[in-house]
Amino acid sequence: MNDSNPERKPMGDEGDVTCLLRQWQEEGRAVFDRLWPAVADDLKHISLKLLSEFVAGAGPAATMSATDLLHEAFPKLYHYRIGREFQNRAQFFALAKSIMLHILLNYRRKKFRAQGHLAADVELADIADGEALSLDSIMTLLEGLRKLATIAPRQSRIIHMRFYQDMSFKGIMAEMGMSRSSVYLDLKGGLLFLKHYLQQNEHAGNASRSLEA
Amino acid sequence: MSGTLKRERKAFDLLMEILALEQDRRVAVLSEKCGDDRELFELVRARLAVEEELDFSMLLGDQPPERLGNYRILGVLGEGGMGLIYEAVREDETALPVAIKILRRHLESSVHARRFVMERRILGQLKHPHICQIYDSNLTPAGQPYFVMERIRGEHLDVHCVRFGLDLNQRLDLFLKICDAVAFAHKKLVIHRDLKPANILVDQHGMPKLLDFGIASLIDPETGYQQAVTEAAGRVLTPLYASPEQLRSQPLSTASDIFTLGILLCEMITGCRPFHRSEGSPLELLERMNGGPAPLASSLLRSTLPAQVPPWGWFERDRSDAYDPGPVTWVTKLRGDLDCIVGKALAFDPEDRYQSVADLAGDIVRYQNDVPILARPSSWRYRTRCFVRRNRLSVTAALFTTMMAVLFSAALYRQWRMIDEERRINAQTSQFIQDIFVGADPFAMESTDLSVEFLLENASNNLEEAFGDRPEMQARLASVLGLINRQMGFLETAEPLLARAYRLERERHGVRHPVPIKAGMELGLLYLEQGRVEEAIPLLTAAESFFEEAPTNAAGRDYAKALINRGRADLELGRWKAVEARIRKARSILDTIEPVDVEDISEVNNLWGILLFQTNRLAEAEEVFRQNVLLWKRHRGAEHLMTISAQSNLANVYSKLGAYDKALDVTAQSIRIARTRLGSKHPTLAGLLVSLGNLHFKADHHEASRVAFEEALAIRRERLGEDHPKTTTIKNNLAAVLQHDGDLFGSREYYREVLQDWTASRGEQHPDTELALRNLAFSELMIGNPETSARLAARAVAAGAAFGETDPVPGAKAYLWLGRALLESHEYDEAARALDRSRSLFRSSTNHGTSRDRPLLELARLRYAMGNLTESADRARLVLHLNRNRTRGLRMSRANGLLASIALSRGDTLEAACYLGIDTTAITSSALPSFEDYYHDLSVARYLAAVVSVDAARARLVDNLERTARRYGEETLPWFEVASVLALYENLRVPSDLPLDHLADLVSSHTELPERHRIVSRIEAVRLLRRYLTQPSTRHWLALKAFWRGEDRQAPQFREVRTLFQRYLVAERLKDLDESAS
Incomplete structure (x- = not known):
């Protein structure tokens, strides 16, 4: 079946971002220092806000969609501040989606301690404490994704569909010809791999970076 | 494949295998699978362990087990x-x-x-x-x-009715079954509260099933009303199907469901919901429900017939279907009994509705069996009258086409010469136009969108084909169609038509002849509407001079018209004197002409009113517009386009006078009429929306304002183009809304576009350009670019000089911004000159509404920055004096804040407390003043630092920073101001979300603040001090010392920095520092 051969499909989005991030690193700290806070911190701020609204509002959407994030972040960032640094929207979107995935992987909803909507504040406080999102973290995530692609092409492709192309479960099921539970299982496996990969590799990176700061 | 990859794949496959297992079997199976390979076991187990830390329901949603x-x-x-x-x-x-x-x-x-x-x-x-x-x-x-x-396999009620093409009787049968279910629930003391097509599934056998009792509630058998209404308003009701009681959040009884059944019945048999023909808020809905008896089902059905496909799709079926009685016969069937049944179910007052669902169902069965129904009320006569009235309206609509043809031929008859040839042309013209409308067969069209726009476009395209060999007919028709198009707001379609008419008439009659001259004038007016003033002027001027030279009595009216039209062009260019002169002349001509023509009078009045409005003579403008409204109402009725337009002018005056409620009222009313009469894309609607947006903005409803402007912008972009002056105006308004909503950066983008547009279309020395310059100067200043701001303000000053004589206020404001920008650039002397100039211009203004204390406050801030505390305090107190009759206001807050800062720098905490409104007997959090303005609140924090504790000050500043971010946005001048003071109080504690280096970088890379600026200095001071304290080397001490010796360091605004130094440096060293500084 063609579907089982995902390498044929270019994994363009995040590859593009890797190049961009590399370029930033090579160009020296100046570009990075200027752009990174704008991209990472703003997106982080916005996604945390969205997450908290999602939790509090119990809206109809079952999962956070990176598109929601972009609708909010895009005009603010792209038009007014950093637009010129990206070759195209897709590049910016892919970076934003990587950041979103990273945040989601590190986001953990606590059990409700209070009734009703008040709970959201408690949770927001829990996650807002986290340290600033570093460029290395995103690079690590992208490496993890690449590694996953070689080890488990199908799962990698499904993760890509879900988190980079914002496809719904139904869409993925149709595209892959798989049942809902298999798609779910594949996503779960892929995410476990990524989270584990981040845990293994991120701490080392952070330790070396903290000396620079 | 390398060995590592092979192993990795094995590990992953194992992970997937184990994941599919139940939780409690996993470790055992894993251990078994791995055997001796401990490394593999540990790796997979570590990955599995991660599951604990991931929230899959957030990442992937709830998954079905x-x-x-x-x-x-x-x-x-x-x-x-x-x-x-x-x-x-x-x-x-x-x-x-x-x-x-x-x-x-x-x-x-x-x-x-x-x-x-x-x-x-x-x-x-x-x-x-x-x-x-x-x-x-x-x-x-x-x-x-x-x-x-x-598990029900079926379709929603509405879909079912259409798909199976149910006839009236089948629909009523289906409705009866639904009634049966609802009646049963009522018997069991349950009200559904959310009946709607989406909650009723109909299976293939035509059996309906009620679903979703998610918001149903139980009725108290004693009272007949729902039991205690305690549940949270977590779920919004569906306003489209809500009863008046539901909309008013009152306790509900079964009568609420009966009302909703009435809506459902109406929708099933007519395809329309009775109260929802246009959008509206629940309140408007309620108003409509309460406004009189519900609309008759039959007229609802009739009204949907010719215009559009109703939501439940009568026309979707094959027309050859022999069983379809056709909607037209339905109208007759609905008329009478069914009208009454729906009407009774939809009575506003629950008491007036059917007492039970069974009663409602009973009447339907009676109707089906031709037995007299019970619902025929004594007030039936009234309903009949209503019906006849409605009927008369629709008759009028039906006659529209014929009347239009007659009207146009009459107009042409009056305007052009009465010769046989012309008469023949007129007859043919009207025939052609009649054909456009009467001959349009809705079923012959591919598109179901049988709009006037479509018909007109179609007709315009056919013109060449139909009359290619007869230029006189072509010219006439092009002119008529062009005028209709212009009137309807289809400017792009109108342009080639009017241009063609102009060309053909010139070829036919030569240049100097009233017919081509008038055609040219109409084209000129179109250009004016399109904002192409330069192209309009030659055409309008030609008409004016042509009719001036032939001032016979007959041409007199034409001359007056030409004068008015030429005056409109002057108005666009801001040549007030010229407009006034032309108006006077036109009036004097019209005064001699009998009989008086309403349109002529109103047009000249209108232009006069606009001129008065533009030149700020508001009381006179109000009078003129009010008379115009009366004139149109009397001659054309309240719903006429011209009445609306006159009303909107009046609303503009009200708004400028500050009577927002009055203005909002008038405007909302006009918009309602415009939407129903003109459709959702008409330029007039856009104009009204702009007024509405302005009014909401002035009344501080920013969201409503933004929504109105965005709708208007969309219409104008589509209708007029991106850089049309009217489009630009909306961009300007949107910029203002964003500015007030705390999005200074977004606002700046719009202001930049506006400035670009105005400079291109109006030139530098135009009031609009001048205003755009001032607005952009404001944005740039607030974003932290005082140099750019000063340049823009200086341009505004120069631009305003050209027209400043009539109104000094714009100039005063331009100087004010210039002064503020120079103050932030540390150009103190020049700032003082600009502010003095601003003050004297404000003083010379006769308009008492303007805020003359503005330059005064800036002068106070300037003196403070220069270290002259006495003069600063004098001016700040003068600001308070000028505002003595008000209880609060931005400039009062700021003046109080400044005076408090001055008092604090003298060490007088008691006086500071007075200015800040702090109760010194018990300083608790509740005794502190609430937040007014970031500047004022900085003083509150300073007071807290001096009297209570640094921690209290810090908390206040953190709050201030948040509010400032909301009000002005992050990384704006006010935000930097607060953030830098916060940095002082945070001093050596590293704030997690605002690293000092990051802040310094932001200031240096995103703003144009000079090095000596207080914000830059504050941040620098903390940086140097921190560096010295963490690494107390000689080099760092010297850097600190050099900074301390710098210019201005003794100025009052550095008092906080001094305090900070005092706190962290030993006294001797500080003394040494001070001595060396002096």
């Missing part, structure tokens, strides 16, 4: 805010298909859970063939409640 109890889950049927609905099947020999509703995981402990249980309980009581049955309920292993229901 494989099975629940005795049921195997097949898939997801639907997702609502509260729950998911799964499709499932019972795992026994019955293989019963079911639907399972399960509460969303994160709602388990919320009020929604209580509602969920309630729904389960209610459904359990209702065993009825037309109500969805509940079979079972339980908790999932994870503790989520769920219940198992009948």
Whole structure:
């Protein structure tokens, strides 16, 4: 079946971002220092806000969609501040989606301690404490994704569909010809791999970076 | 394949295998699979362990389990805010298909859970063939409640009616079944509260099933009303089907469901909901419901017939279908009994409705059997009168086409010479136009959109084909069609037509002849509407001079018209004197002409009113516009386009006078009329929306304002183009809204576009350009670019000099911004000059509404920055004096804040407390003044630092920073101001979300603040001090010393920096520092 051969499909989005991030690193700290806070911190701020609204509002959407994030972040960032640094929207979107995935992987909803909507504040406080999102973290995530692609092409492709192309479960099921539970299982496996990969590799990176700061 | 990759794949496959297992078997199986390979075992186990830390319901959504109890889950049927609905099947020999509703995981402990249980309980009581049955309920292993229901295969009520092409009687039968179910629920003391087509499924046998009792409630048998209304308003009701009681959040009885059944019945038999023909808020809806008896079902149906395909799609069926009685016969069937039945169900007052669902159903059965119904009320005569009135309206509509043809031929008859040839042309013209409208066969069209726009475009395209060999007919028709198009707002279609008419008439009559001259004038007016003033002027001037030279009595009216039209061009260019002169001349001509023509008078009045308005003579403008409204109302009625336009002018005056309620009232009313009469894309609607947006903005409803402007912008972009002056105006308004909403950067983008547009179309020395310069200067200053701001303000000053004589206020404001920008650039002397100039210009203004204290406050801030505290305090107190009659205001806050800062720098905390309104007897958090303005609040924080504690000050500053971010946006001048003061008080504690270096970088890279600026200095001071304290080397000490010796360091605004130094440096060293500084 063609579907089982995902390498044929270019994994363009995040590859593009890797190049961009590399370029930033090579160009020296100046570009990075200027752009990174704008991209990472703003997106982080916005996604945390969205997450908290999602939790509090119990809206109809079952999962956070990176598109929601972009609708909010895009005009603010792209038009007014950093637009010129990206070759195209897709590049910016892919970076934003990587950041979103990273945040989601590190986001953990606590059990409700209070009734009703008040709970959201408690949770927001829990996650807002986290340290600033570093460029290395995103690079690590992208490496993890690449590694996953070689080890488990199908799962990698499904993760890509879900988190980079914002496809719904139904869409993925149709595209892959798989049942809902298999798609779910594949996503779960892929995410476990990524989270584990981040845990293994991120701490080392952070330790070396903290000396620079 | 390398060995590592092979191993990795093996590990991953194992992970997937184990993941599919139940939790408690995993470790055992894993251990077994790995055997001796401990490394593999550890790796997979570590990955599995990560599961604990991931929130999959957030990442992937709630997933259907494989099975629940005795049921195997097949898939997801639907997702609502509260729950998911799964499709499932019972795992026994019955293989019963079911639907399972399960509460969303994160709602388990919320009020929604209580509602969920309630729904389960209610459904359990209702065993009825037309109500969805509940079979079972339980908790999932994870503790989520769920219940198992009948699985219904069917379609929503509305879809079913259309798909199966039910005729009137079939629809009524279906409705009766629904009534049966609702009546049964009522008998069981349950009201549904959310009846709507989407909650009624009809299976292939035509059996309806009521679903979703999610917001149903129980009725108290004693009172007949619902039991205690305690549940949270977590779920919004569906306003489209809500009863008046529901909209007013009153306790409900069965009468509420009866009202909703009335809406449902009306929609089933007419395709329209009675009160929802246009959008509206619940309040407007309520108003409509309360405004009189519900519209008659038959006229609703009739009104949908020619215009559009109704939502329930009468026209979607094959027209050759012999069983379709055709909607036209339906109208007659609805008229009478069914009108009455729907009307009674929809009575506003619950008392006036059917007393029970059974009564409603009974009347329908009576109708079906031709037995007199019970609903015919004594007031039937009134209803009949209503009906006749409505009928008369629709008759008028039907005659529209004929009248239009007659009208146009009459107009042409009056305007052009009465010769036989012309008469023949007129006859043919009207025939052509008649053909456009009468000959249009809705069924012959491919498109169902039978709009006037479509017809006109079609006609314009056919012109060449139909009259290619007859230029005189072509010219006439092009002119008429062009005028209609212009009137309808289709400017782009109108342009080639009017241009063609002009060209053809010139070829036919030569240049100097009234016919081509008038055609040219019409084209010129079109250009004016398109904002092409330069192209309009030659045409309008030609008309003016042509008619001036032939001032016979007959041409007098034409001359007056030409003068008015030429005056409009002057108005666009801001040449007030020229407009006034032309108006006077036109008036004097019109005064001699009998009989008086309403249009002429009103046009000249209108232009006069606009001129008065533009030149700020508001009281006179109000009078002129009010008379114009009366004139049009008397001659053309309240709903005429011209009446609306006159009203909107009046509303503009009200608004400028500050009477927003009055203005909002008038405007909203005009918009309602315009939407129904003109459609949603008409330029007039855009104009009204702009007024509405302005009014909402002035009344501080920013969101409503933005929405109105955005709709208007969309219409104008589509109709007029991106850089049309009217489009630009809206951009300007949107910029203002964003500015007030704290999005200075977004606002700046719009202001930049506006400036670009105005400079291109109006030149530098135009009031609009001048205003754009000032607005952009403001944005740039607030974003932290004082140099750019000063340049723009200086341009505004220069631009304003050209027209400043009539009104000094713009100049005063331009100088004010210039002064503020120079103050932030540390150009103190120049700033003082600009502010003095601003002050004297404000003083010379006769308009008392302007805020003359503005330059005074800036002068006070300037003196403070220069270290002259006495003069600063004098001016700040003068600001307070000028505002003595007000209780609060931005400039009062700021003046108080400044005076408090001055008092604090003298060490007088008591006086500072007075200015800040702090009760010094008991300083608790509740005794502190509430937040007024970031500047004022900085002083509050300073006071707290001096009197209470640094921690208290810090907390206040953190709050201030948040509010400032909301009000002005982050990384703006006010935000930097607060952030830098916060940095001082945070001093050596590293704030997690605002690293000092980051702040310094932001200031240096994003703003143009000079090095000596207080904000830059504050941040630098903290940086140097921190560096010295962490690494106390000589080099760092010297850097600190050099900074301390710098210019201005003794100025009052550095007092905080000094305090900071004092706190951290030993006294001797500080003394040494001070000595060396002096």
